[in-house]
Amino acid sequence: MTQPITLADDPDLAHLIDLLDMLRGPEATSLWGEGDHSIEKKFAYRLRPILNGQGSAQDVDYLAVYVLKYLGKDNTHIPQEQITKWLRGVNGLPAAGHAWVEDATRTAWTLVTRYSLPHWRGYRSTPGQDWLTTP
Template identity: 60%
Template sequence: MPDTINLADDPDLAHLVDLIDMLPDPEVSSFWDAKHQGGSTLRSTVGHRLTLILKGRGQPSDVDYLAVYVLKYLGRGNSYIPEAHLTKHLTAMENLPAAGHAWVEDATRTAWTLVTRYSLPNWRGKHSTPGQAWIEN
């Protein structure tokens, strides 16, 4: 895996950024200044990792964290930004519930793909070969 990750390196990451671009611009405080655990804002949490990636300085861990943040704070069933609030703020969708639902489902699926791609080697632990735990004595 490369040391730095660019949007051109990973089409799923590029798609997640496209989805984030459907949300309000970062200065829209009614959306991005929602506080979450630890007191940080969604703008600072997502923005830090996203900025590094967009400037070509993103590491695999930045992609992983960005994806985890999307799952945790914008994904299906999260307790921070309800789907209705997200729907209300989707750019050019005029509060269309189906668009909000589709955005959440797509972002959740895309973020999960990125998390498993960039985190799975760490989760696997001592089992460097996929499925190794099933064939060990």
């Protein structure tokens, strides 16, 4: 069994959690949705083990993918205007919403590549191996 990934272990993960804390929580159903298939449920399923110090690489990866899919730049689920509206303490400032989306997208992508890349690489154990074998 692998060691759990905690916020203290990964500053990018801690930063992503800080960014999510800037948004209203799951009580803001007009942001996160309601019901068993809501975006809130997807996030909560991965956030809880991470916040309890029991997060796995898969939890971090899925959380980051959810940020890209539901909150990232040009997503079709929660547009930047909604994110701007629900950011705490910025009073609907569009530049703050834009900056949040850019930062969240960049941080989530960093985490996805960190925790998914070994699986994407698959059988190729040497980074860039395809380039070494191409004539």
